[in-house]
Amino acid sequence: MSEQEIVTDVVIVGAGPVGLFAVFELGLLDIKCHLIDILDKPGGQCAELYPEKPIYDIPAFPEISGQELTDNLLKQAEPFGPTYHYNRMVNEIERQDNGDFLVKTDAGETFRCKVVVIAAGGGSFQPKRPPVPNIEEYENQSVFYAVRKMDDFRDHDIVIVGGGDSALDWTLNLAPLAKSLTLVHRRDSFRAHTDSVNKMRALVDEGKINFELGQIASLEGENGQISAVNIKNADGEKSLPATRLMPFFGLTMKLGPVANWGLNLHENLINVDTEKFATSEEGIFAIGDINYYPGKLKLILSGFHEAALMAQAAKKIISPDEKVVFQYTTSSTKLQKKLGVK
Amino acid sequence: MHIYVTDHNGKEHELEALEGWRVMEVIRDWGLPIKAECGGACACATCHVFVDPEWQSKLHPATDEEEDMLDTVPDVEDNSRLSCQILMSEELDGLKVSLAPSAKPDAEVA
Numbered sequence: 001m002s003e004q005e006i007v008t009d010v011v012i013v014g015a016g017p018v019g020l021f022a023v024f025e026l027g028l029l030d031i032k033c034h035l036i037d038i039l040d041k042p043g044g045q046c047a048e049l050y051p052e053k054p055i056y057d058i059p060a061f062p063e064i065s066g067q068e069l070t071d072n073l074l075k076q077a078e079p080f081g082p083t084y085h086y087n088r089m090v091n092e093i094e095r096q097d098n099g100d101f102l103v104k105t106d107a108g109e110t111f112r113c114k115v116v117v118i119a120a121g122g123g124s125f126q127p128k129r130p131p132v133p134n135i136e137e138y139e140n141q142s143v144f145y146a147v148r149k150m151d152d153f154r155d156h157d158i159v160i161v162g163g164g165d166s167a168l169d170w171t172l173n174l175a176p177l178a179k180s181l182t183l184v185h186r187r188d189s190f191r192a193h194t195d196s197v198n199k200m201r202a203l204v205d206e207g208k209i210n211f212e213l214g215q216i217a218s219l220e221g222e223n224g225q226i227s228a229v230n231i232k233n234a235d236g237e238k239s240l241p242a243t244r245l246m247p248f249f250g251l252t253m254k255l256g257p258v259a260n261w262g263l264n265l266h267e268n269l270i271n272v273d274t275e276k277f278a279t280s281e282e283g284i285f286a287i288g289d290i291n292y293y294p295g296k297l298k299l300i301l302s303g304f305h306e307a308a309l310m311a312q313a314a315k316k317i318i319s320p321d322e323k324v325v326f327q328y329t330t331s332s333t334k335l336q337k338k339l340g341v342k
Numbered sequence: 343m344h345i346y347v348t349d350h351n352g353k354e355h356e357l358e359a360l361e362g363w364r365v366m367e368v369i370r371d372w373g374l375p376i377k378a379e380c381g382g383a384c385a386c387a388t389c390h391v392f393v394d395p396e397w398q399s400k401l402h403p404a405t406d407e408e409e410d411m412l413d414t415v416p417d418v419e420d421n422s423r424l425s426c427q428i429l430m431s432e433e434l435d436g437l438k439v440s441l442a443p444s445a446k447p448d449a450e451v452a
Contacts, residue, residue, distance in 0.1 A: 049385040122379050126451035130416035131443055145452045163413040186418055191410035215418065250414035252388055253379055254451045268447075298381075 005112045008034045008083075009318050011103045012117045013090050013258075016044020018288030018303030019119035020073035025311035026117075027080025028327075028335055031318055034083045034111055036090050036103075038124040043070030046300075048125055048251060059301055069300075079340045085109070089124055093261050093284065101283065115314045118270060118279070118286040119303070122253035130161070130247045132216050141224035143245045147174070155179045157241050159229045161216055162248030163187070168196040170246060175209050182210040182240050184231055212238065216247065258290070266292040276313035277306045283317055285310045343435035347391075349374055350441055359430045365391070365439065366426035377447045382426040387411040389425045390418075390445045394438035401428060417444045 010026055012019045015037035023033045041047050046055075046066030054063045061069070088107035093116055095101055103111040127145035129135060135143060147153065147170060154177045160167050163185040169192075171183045183200065188211075190197045203209045214233030221227045229242045255268050264271040264280035269292035272279055279286050287310050288303035296302070315324055329335045343361070347369055348354045359368045366389040369376045377388035384407050393401065398421055404412065408427045412418055425439065443449065 045380070049380045050383050053383055053385060128414065128416050128444065129450040129452040131450065139452055186413065187409070189409070191413055215416075247416065249416045250387070252377070252386070252449055252451060254448070 005102070005110045006034060007112045008032050009113060010034070010115045010117055010314060011036065011090075011101070011111045011113045012119055013103075014044060014118065014120040014288070014290075015039075015042040015084060015086075016119060016121050016288065017046055017069060017073055017300050018121075018307055019044070019117070020070070020077050021304050022117055022119060022287060022307040022310065023077035023080055023082045024073075025307045026314060027077065027082075028329070028338060029311055029315045029324065030338070031115075031311070031314065032082075033080070033117075034085060034113075036085045036088055036105060036111075038087070038089045038126075040086050042074060042084060042086075043067065044121050045253075046070050055300070057299065057301065079338060089256065091257050095281070095283075099283065114283065114318045116284045117310060117314070118258065118284065118290055119288045119307075120258060121289045123255040123258065123268075123290070124253065125251040126254050126256075127247075128249040128252050130216055130249065132219055135219060138219060138221060138224055138226050138245070142221065142226045142243060143219075143247070145247065147246075150174070150177065153178060153244055156244040158182070158244045158246070159184060159240055159242040160246045160248065161185070163190045163192065164248060164250065165192045165196065166250075167246075167248040168192040168200055170248070171200055171209065172196060172203075175203055178209075180210070180241075181208075182212055182242075184212045184214055184216070184229075184240075186213070186215050188213060212240065214238065216245075219245070269296075272306075275309065277310040278313060285314065343430065343432065345430070345434070346436070346438040347374060348438075348440040350443065350446060359435075361430055361432070363430045364426045365428040365430065365437070366424075368430065369425060369441070374441065375447050376425070376441060376445050377449060378426065378445070380426075384408055384411055384424060384427055387414045387424060388445050388449065390415050390442040391423055391425045391439040392419060392442055393421045393423050394440075395421060397434075397437050397439075400433060400437075415442070415444050417442055 009031045010033045012035045015035040051067040088105040092104040158178045158181045161184045175181050204211045214231035217232040218230045229240045270286035272286050272291045274293050287306040289298045345359045357372045379388045380386035
């Protein structure tokens with residue numbers, strides 16, 4: 001891992017709709033951004049929870065899906081050349097003596113910037129943990145929520161639980177190299193691509209994998225290594241020999257490391273003022289669902305407004321000596337040039 | 343009209359409910375802990391409740407969309423429902439539900 005610092009004006013924590021629009025507002029003021037997100041794609045909740053669901057309260061869009069909104073925001077941000085860093089979480093924000101911040105991720109990078117914008121929505125998306133006694137003791141040793149190396153699963157007795165695309169995809173991918181593979185789901189119906197479901201059923205018919213109706217009841221094993229997954233269903237309990245377990249119940253949000261950054265919080269939200277959307281730490285701003293102020297409404301449109309005001313305040317920190325003239329994109333040729341208008 | 347909601351500590355709360363409100367909204371409005379992170383879009387399953395068996399048959403059956411989302415509930419039972427998909431009406435006056443562990447605002451993550 002390179003120890004080199006990535007130097008930029010602003011680090012935006014979260015690439016959801018509000019983080020993406022912040023790139024635009026900061027970009028109009030010639031401010032360069034890097035965005036960091038725990039998901040593998042931009043859009044935050046819009047992309048993870050409801051990409052296909054229509055949203056009806058975005059100004060000038062009577063109806064737009066989460067994915068379309070995300071795509072449009074990416075296009076709007078594009079002229080400003082933001083850099084996106086996915087699949088990583090910001091662990092630490094350290095202030096330096098000269099006022100710069102060092103932002104460190106769990107992927108080992110360090111960013112040096114003048115301003116940090118927290119646009120982390122409801123926090124970081126993380127896998128749901130099944131309420132099975134002692135499951136934590138086995139995690140990352142024999143219970144996994146993601147596949148990092150396929151080889152870790154070779155010649156193992158694998159149990160996969162869930163009925164969505166992740167469960168089905170990994171059932172199909174791991175079946176050829178598993179010693180045995182059992183897919184467990186609460187019903188004989190799946191919310192996954194039909195093609196994957198058909199392929200899975202074919203493998204079951206050929207006797208290459210097993211399918212069991214039910215849900216996890218308990219685990220057996222020792223020293224982090226499971227030996228069996230006990231499932232329960234309408235017929236009672238059943239023990240499945242297993243050396244690898246993968247539960248796939250989707251993701252849920254958790255505030256995560258934000259709580260440790262020394263900011264004043266209001267019930268797991270970050271207190272900000274309504275002039276600059278500044279936090280209790282100078283140079284750190286919070287916009288969108290993650291902030292709190294009297295009258296706050298958790299709406300995407302509120303986050304857009306917050307991004308615009310934040311950008312003006314961030315500019316004063318980044319370029320304290322520059323006089324900023326407020327301009328409109330409709331009339332300013334300077335702004336239009338930045339946007340690539342021909 | 344009222345609903346009865348048993349919290350994670352086993353305490354029952356009698357909550358006034360309004361016609362047309364989602365049960366999730368009633369629970370949230372009264373300040374009981376419920377994550378409901380997608381805000382009622384049937385997109386996250388973090389407003390999961392267990393419905394009192396006596397009331398199960400009085401609810402409209404879960405749609406395919408709700409069943410799909412219940413697949414992402416790790417502590418699902420036969421009487422599991424998403425409280426954002428239950429709309430209050432006179433017939434549901436007195437409804438009894440319990441908050442599921444997976445709907446806690448600080449629900450377990452790995």
